Amino acid sequence: MSPARSTDGPRSDQTPIHVAIIMDGNGRWAKARGLPRFEGHRRGVEALRRAVRSAIEHDVRYLTIYSFSSENWRRPPDEVAVLMGLLKRFIRNDLADLHKNAVRVRVIGERESLAPDIRVLLEEAEAITRENRGLSLIVAFNYGARHEIVAAARRLAMEARDGRIDPDSIDEESFASRLDTADIPDPDLIIRTSGEMRLSNFLLWQAAYAELVFMPILWPDFDEAAFVAALEQYAARERRFGAVIKPTAVMTAS
Ligand code: IPE
Numbered sequence: 001m002s003p004a005r006s007t008d009g010p011r012s013d014q015t016p017i018h019v020a021i022i023m024d025g026n027g028r029w030a031k032a033r034g035l036p037r038f039e040g041h042r043r044g045v046e047a048l049r050r051a052v053r054s055a056i057e058h059d060v061r062y063l064t065i066y067s068f069s070s071e072n073w074r075r076p077p078d079e080v081a082v083l084m085g086l087l088k089r090f091i092r093n094d095l096a097d098l099h100k101n102a103v104r105v106r107v108i109g110e111r112e113s114l115a116p117d118i119r120v121l122l123e124e125a126e127a128i129t130r131e132n133r134g135l136s137l138i139v140a141f142n143y144g145a146r147h148e149i150v151a152a153a154r155r156l157a158m159e160a161r162d163g164r165i166d167p168d169s170i171d172e173e174s175f176a177s178r179l180d181t182a183d184i185p186d187p188d189l190i191i192r193t194s195g196e197m198r199l200s201n202f203l204l205w206q207a208a209y210a211e212l213v214f215m216p217i218l219w220p221d222f223d224e225a226a227f228v229a230a231l232e233q234y235a236a237r238e239r240r241f242g243a244v245i246k247p248t249a250v251m252t253a254s
Pocket residue numbers: 023024025026027028029067068069072083194219
């Protein structure tokens with residue numbers, strides 16, 4: 001059974017079940033220090049390790065990290081190669097440690113156009129950690145929300161064409177179950193570092209009721225304190241999901 005979607009209602013304990021992070025600002029971090037962009041990406045991996053630790057520490061159940069967007073292929077080939085290399089190194093170096101900490105790794109995004117060695121690594125990471133019941137670490141790699149949504153629509157259309165589903169039965173739940181994030185609750189909190197205030201094609205369907213926190217910090221500087229600051233902003237928000245959470249007391253004539 002799929003877990004309760006977090007849009008079912010407000011959580012009482014103020015801790016987000018699912019935090020998603022747009023890890024942005026590696027290039028600017030490097031530029032500010034007169035370093036090549038790849039140095040920012042390299043330091044960004046260390047920030048990612050800190051974020052995973054913080055998520056476990058604060059009892060977040062799902063952490064989604066935007067590692068490479070479907071639009072990031074537009075970058076110079078040598079930068080793309082560095083980002084691919086860092087993903088490989090992260091999986092190779094950190095998988096044992098993640099597994100030891102009961103982290104379940106899942107990958108969302110389009111895999112077919114990735115190099116075979118990366119595909120194998122991603123599949124291995126998922127297979128090895130499948131039974132883990134700690135933090136779910138969802139790696140969005142070669143991910144683009146519009147692509148994901150179109151793919152879900154195509155799947156439904158093919159099932160309808162083949163007579164396996166009735167088009168009239170298509171609803172939000174059946175649509176969501178065809179997304180890469182099927183069985184993963186919607187993000188409660190989306191953090192974007194670097195001061196940019198946009199989603200850049202990240203979790204567009206799933207973000208419908210997410211709380212957005214934009215932070216000026218550049219990703220390589222992201223640490224436990226920044227994570228806690230984002231959690232605090234989240235805790236101070238009032239999530240209404242379109243409803244009236246605290247109806248004004250009905251005044252009765254006395
Ligand atoms: C985020 O940092 C990493 C990826 C997008 C892969 P950037 O590389 O986008 O850094 P800025 O935005 O240029 O500073």
